[in-house]
Amino acid sequence: MKQEKAYYQNAIQNLQERHPFLNYTELSYEIILQEILNGNITSEDLILQEQVAALLNFSRTPVRDALLRLEREGYLTRTEKGSFRLYNGTLLDYLDFSEMRIIVEPMTAALAARRATEEQIQALRENVEHLRVLVAEKGQILKIMETDYAFHHLIAQASDNGYLQELLDRHKVKMTFNFRFVVTEDSIKKLYRSHSGIYQAIAAGDDDLARTRMEKHLLFHTDRIRTAYKNAR
Numbered sequence: 001m002k003q004e005k006a007y008y009q010n011a012i013q014n015l016q017e018r019h020p021f022l023n024y025t026e027l028s029y030e031i032i033l034q035e036i037l038n039g040n041i042t043s044e045d046l047i048l049q050e051q052v053a054a055l056l057n058f059s060r061t062p063v064r065d066a067l068l069r070l071e072r073e074g075y076l077t078r079t080e081k082g083s084f085r086l087y088n089g090t091l092l093d094y095l096d097f098s099e100m101r102i103i104v105e106p107m108t109a110a111l112a113a114r115r116a117t118e119e120q121i122q123a124l125r126e127n128v129e130h131l132r133v134l135v136a137e138k139g140q141i142l143k144i145m146e147t148d149y150a151f152h153h154l155i156a157q158a159s160d161n162g163y164l165q166e167l168l169d170r171h172k173v174k175m176t177f178n179f180r181f182v183v184t185e186d187s188i189k190k191l192y193r194s195h196s197g198i199y200q201a202i203a204a205g206d207d208d209l210a211r212t213r214m215e216k217h218l219l220f221h222t223d224r225i226r227t228a229y230k231n232a233r
Contacts, residue, residue: 001035001047001055008055024058028066031056036075036086037142037176043088047076074173087173091229094181097174098222102215104167105152109198109214110207112158120158121203127151128192128199135192144188145179151195155214158202182221190220 001008011031015022022030032052035041053063067084070076076084089097116124131147134140149172156168168175183191194217201210 001032001045001052002040003055005055005057009057012056024062025065025069028052028056028058028063029069032066032070033075034142036070037145037180039180041086043086045086046079047084047086049083087177089174089177091225091232093174094178095222095225095229097171097178098218098225102218102222104164105155105218106211106215108156108159108161108164109202110211111161111164112155113202113205113207113210115160116158116202120154124151124154124158124199124202127154128196131192131195135188138185141183141185141188144191145176145183148179148183148191148195149175155198155202178221178225182224194220 008031011034012027015027015030019026032041032047041047047067049060049063049067052067053060056063067076071078071084075087077087078084112120127147127150131144131151134144134147152175153165153168156165159165194213198210198213198217201213
């Protein structure tokens with residue numbers, strides 16, 4: 001965490017204004033998580049609870065609890081001395097995970113096309129429209145990342161298959177880091193077009209088209225990771 005103390009105090013104040021009932025552990029968690037998702041914490045950084053507590057002006061206990069939660073969720077790993085580092089997946093990790101998604105998520109989209117309720121289709125429509133607005137604004141990578149995860153989560157819910165929903169929930173962290181690796185400002189317009197096409201297929205109840213469009217969407221990102229992996233060997 002590389003900002004000045006005043007920066008974090010302002011961030012805490014903004015969080016408290018929006019969510020007045022968050023306790024110190026929850027505030028610590030939200031601040032640290034935003035730093036991770038914004039790219040302000042790298043795998044080279046050593047995260048010490050004493051330093052974080054001083055920056056946030058909290059006691060060590062809520063900060064420690066927040067760091068332990070982030071460790072449980074897979075964002076952080078603990079060192080032998082009890083400090084923390086950011087999860088540092090290898091290119092092979094990213095590639096393996098992306099290949100798994102290609103197997104699972106096209107079928108998830110097909111099931112959603114068969115089973116989605118009107119309310120779920122409306123939620124997907126609103127998600128895609130929100131993504132369109134974010135893409136037009138530019139500089140909204142963090143919010144786009146959150147909207148991307150929500151889109152895939154909504155499709156898993158619409159599939160009406162509890163195992164598929166559980167699988168997606170369990171791998172939220174890997175999806176987050178995969179997104180940061182493959183999506184850039186230059187590629188987010190393609191992301192919007194892909195999501196829009198998948199939504200249209202699901203809304204039309206066309207399971208074959210939903211499956212094909214989801215597979216194409218995931219293959220684009222997987223090919224980028226595969227190329228990077230081959231070049232690094």
